[in-house]
Amino acid sequence: MTGSTLLIREITSDEFALVWPAFRQVVAGGDVLAQAPDTTFEQAQRMWTAPPTRAFVAERDGAVLGSYMFRPNQPGLGDHVANAGYVTSPEARNQGIARALCEHSLRTAAEAGFTAMQFNFVVETNVSAVHLWASCGFDIVGRVPGAFRHAGLGPVDALIMYRRLDPVAR
């Protein structure tokens, strides 16, 4: 942890190159995200930044240490529940980046009018993430047997996690 301030700001789709190094390293492990290790830049860019998805980066001293995105988890009559995803640069682990991203996303999604947030696919063996999301107020509301083909462990469960968002004063 350095003394420099962590700045979290929204990016455009054209800035996805800022996210790509962290994204690529996270999916390369085959142990965290559903996206395949050979996901292309264009596929990742679309998934992470194509509207209505909104993407943000966390920067310290000009270096991007992580990113998150959020979007409606369902269309129409389900579009009050946000879905979000997070990546942290491997070299920036254990610095509170993921927690800072999550807390920022909870505020930003609430400000955007969402009343709850849902994660559809938290890999059960990604224990640090499961604990982090729990400490950020998420409950496990579902479990899909063997939904993730873990690169090292074979089929493991995916968890669905959920929390209401705090209303925003307007």
Add this chain to the structure above:
Amino acid sequence: MTGSTLLIREITSDEFALVWPAFRQVVAGGDVLAQAPDTTFEQAQRMWTAPPTRAFVAERDGAVLGSYMFRPNQPGLGDHVANAGYVTSPEARNQGIARALCEHSLRTAAEAGFTAMQFNFVVETNVSAVHLWASCGFDIVGRVPGAFRHAGLGPVDALIMYRRLDPVAR
């Protein structure tokens, strides 16, 4: 129930007009699907038929009585689990159409290589659907509080339902 055979066949995206009357009537009620009552033809067509989604219709005596679609529920390391959706024409209710569609989809998805099927958004108050999917072998594996803004009842829960698919002899 008539004596005529129910024919279930795959359609192309260009044939979505066959599905649209049933789809439009189902979403109009605001009590079954996440899609808003004012979903456009083009939005519905994309959601129901754009690859990798595959769509099918059930016909009897030349009339389309219902439709289903399926696709991977996740990319990459989660693409062995299918997601599916079903609509039945309101005038064809209580004729076993939805069950026939579901059973057909279980076979077709298994033949396509999927090993399980997951429904992400079964409205809890759609009791006949919940019972039907249960009778087709689906378990409730999750519940998202208030995830659906029911047109008549306000916020109700969405259920996540899941079953393994029977392996296909090849």
